[in-house]
Amino acid sequence: MVKVKIDGFEIEVEPGSTILQAARKIGGDIVPPAMCYYSSLKGSGGKCRTCLVKVAKSSEKDPRPMPKLVASCSTPVQDGMEVENITNPGVLEARKAVVEFLLINHPLDCPVCDQAGECKLQDLAFEHGSSLTRYEEERRTFDKIDIGPYIQLHMNRCILCYRCVYTADQLTDGRVHGVLNRGDAAEIGTYIENSIENDMSGNMIDVCPVGALTDKTFRFKSRVWFLNPMDAHRDCDCCSGKATVWMFGNEIYRVTARKDEYGEVAEFICNTCRFEKKDTADWVIEGPRHIERTSVISQNHYEKTAGDVPGTMQDN
Amino acid sequence: MQSLTNRSKLVVNKKMTFWERIYLPAIFGGMRITLRHFFKKNKTVNYPEVKRPFSPVYRGMHVLKRDENGAERCTACGLCAVACPAEAISMVAAERKPDQAHLYREEKYAATYEINMLRCIFCGLCEEACPKEAIFLTDRIVPASLEREEFIYGKEKLVEPVDQRIDISLRQIKSYPQ
Structure with missing residues (x-):
C-alpha cells in the first residue's frame, strides 16, 4: 500500500x-x-x-x-x-x-438537447467555466448521419472523449463505429452507412458525457427534470435487468442503466430492456432513485413516501 | 397595567348632548361632503373605452414571440415550466420536419404550449428563464370569463400573429450596467 x-x-x-x-x-x-x-x-x-x-x-x-x-x-x-x-x-x-476549450466547438443548444439536466459538460461549465465566450469564429459543424434506429448521433455536440468507442470495443463484438479523420475534422462515424445494432450498443448513450449520443426512442419526448427516476428490475436473459425507469405519471418514458455518483454505470443493460420494454407491466418497480438535491432532476422528486416521514400519516 | 403603545383609550359611556341626539347636524355634515364630491373630477375611467397607460414593466398576458422571419422562437426547452412557481405551464415538444423551417426556428418546437391563467401569478419568472427570448409578459390583460376551461391558453392565444406583432421592446431595455 x-x-x-x-x-x-x-x-x-x-x-x-x-x-x-x-x-x-x-x-x-x-x-x-x-x-x-x-x-x-x-x-x-x-x-x-x-x-x-x-x-x-x-x-x-x-x-x-x-x-x-x-x-x-x-x-x-x-x-x-x-x-x-x-x-x-x-x-x-x-x-x-x-x-473554455471544450466549449469552443460545442453548439450550446442545451434548450434543444435531450441531455440537458444530466449533462456532465453542463455541470462542468456551471462549476468551472465562465458564463461568457471569447470565441468569435464559426463553430465546427458536421453533416447529420444516421447510425441506426435506436441511437441518435449529434456530432456537433461531441467532445471526442472516446468513451463510446471503448464501450463498443469492450462490451460488444465487432465495433462498427469509431473516430474518423484527424484533428479539427475528427468525428464519430460508421464510415460506410453502417447501422449500430449490437444488443449492448445502447450503453453508448449512457457513457456519453454530453448529448452527442441520445436515445432515439426518447427523442424530444420530455425533459429529464419532468420525469421521475425509479429503480426497477426485470428478468432478462442477456443482462442483469437492473435499470432506472424514467416515469411520467404511470408511463415509462425511457429506461437507462443505474448510474453512480460519478455518472458511471455499474451494470450495463441490453437494448431489449432499454428500448423495447416501456410498459409498466414489464418492470418490477422498487422505488424512487436517489437524486442529489443539487440536481435539477430532484424537482418534484420525492424519495420517501408519505408514511416514511413522521407526522404525515398515522403510524400503524 | 402599563400600556404598550400609550394610544389606548378608556371607553366611557358619555351621555349625548341635545344637538348630538337629534342627529340632523351630523347627517347634513355628511351630505355636504358627498355633495362636494359631485363637482370633483372623476378618479375612475370607463375601462374598455378608456385605458390607463401601463408601466412598461407591467406583467400581464403572455406572448410567444416569433423571430424576424416569422418563425416561432420557442423550442420547448421546459425552462419556463420548471421555473414557474405556480406550475401553470405545460408543453409537449415535437421534432421539426424539413419543410417546416420557416415555421419554427429550432429543430425542436412546442407542439402544444399551455398556460393556465387561473394558476399563473404573473411573476415573470418564465420570461426570465427563457433562453430563447420567446416568452414575454405584456401589458395586455387576461379577459374575464365564466368558464374555467377558457383560462387555459393554448398556442392559438399565446403566439403572436405574423401580421400583428406585439411590441415588447420597452421591456427589453436593461437598466443594469453591462
Whole structure:
C-alpha cells in the first residue's frame, strides 16, 4: 500500500492506482471532474484534460514537484505523493481554460438537447467555466448521419472523449463505429452507412458525457427534470435487468442503466430492456432513485413516501 | 397595567348632548361632503373605452414571440415550466420536419404550449428563464370569463400573429450596467 495526500487528506491505496482513483476513495469536493475517464472501461482517460492536478511532491524518494499539471486519471500514485487539486488556484484556472476549450466547438443548444439536466459538460461549465465566450469564429459543424434506429448521433455536440468507442470495443463484438479523420475534422462515424445494432450498443448513450449520443426512442419526448427516476428490475436473459425507469405519471418514458455518483454505470443493460420494454407491466418497480438535491432532476422528486416521514400519516 | 403603545383609550359611556341626539347636524355634515364630491373630477375611467397607460414593466398576458422571419422562437426547452412557481405551464415538444423551417426556428418546437391563467401569478419568472427570448409578459390583460376551461391558453392565444406583432421592446431595455 502507498500513502498519498490529496488536498491535505491522507489515504492509503494499492500501488498502481491513479490519483483520480485515490481521490474518489476520499470522496467529496476534492475529486477532480472527469469527462473522458470511465472506471469500468479499460484504456479510457487522458483525453479531456479536465482532471488536471498539481503534484506538489512526487514521492518520498524524489520530493521535487512535477514540472507541469498532470492528468489525474492516468498518473499512478507513488508513496508519499502530495497532490493539490482545489487548494491550488493554478489548477482551478487551468481547469477553467480546459472548459473554455471544450466549449469552443460545442453548439450550446442545451434548450434543444435531450441531455440537458444530466449533462456532465453542463455541470462542468456551471462549476468551472465562465458564463461568457471569447470565441468569435464559426463553430465546427458536421453533416447529420444516421447510425441506426435506436441511437441518435449529434456530432456537433461531441467532445471526442472516446468513451463510446471503448464501450463498443469492450462490451460488444465487432465495433462498427469509431473516430474518423484527424484533428479539427475528427468525428464519430460508421464510415460506410453502417447501422449500430449490437444488443449492448445502447450503453453508448449512457457513457456519453454530453448529448452527442441520445436515445432515439426518447427523442424530444420530455425533459429529464419532468420525469421521475425509479429503480426497477426485470428478468432478462442477456443482462442483469437492473435499470432506472424514467416515469411520467404511470408511463415509462425511457429506461437507462443505474448510474453512480460519478455518472458511471455499474451494470450495463441490453437494448431489449432499454428500448423495447416501456410498459409498466414489464418492470418490477422498487422505488424512487436517489437524486442529489443539487440536481435539477430532484424537482418534484420525492424519495420517501408519505408514511416514511413522521407526522404525515398515522403510524400503524 | 402599563400600556404598550400609550394610544389606548378608556371607553366611557358619555351621555349625548341635545344637538348630538337629534342627529340632523351630523347627517347634513355628511351630505355636504358627498355633495362636494359631485363637482370633483372623476378618479375612475370607463375601462374598455378608456385605458390607463401601463408601466412598461407591467406583467400581464403572455406572448410567444416569433423571430424576424416569422418563425416561432420557442423550442420547448421546459425552462419556463420548471421555473414557474405556480406550475401553470405545460408543453409537449415535437421534432421539426424539413419543410417546416420557416415555421419554427429550432429543430425542436412546442407542439402544444399551455398556460393556465387561473394558476399563473404573473411573476415573470418564465420570461426570465427563457433562453430563447420567446416568452414575454405584456401589458395586455387576461379577459374575464365564466368558464374555467377558457383560462387555459393554448398556442392559438399565446403566439403572436405574423401580421400583428406585439411590441415588447420597452421591456427589453436593461437598466443594469453591462
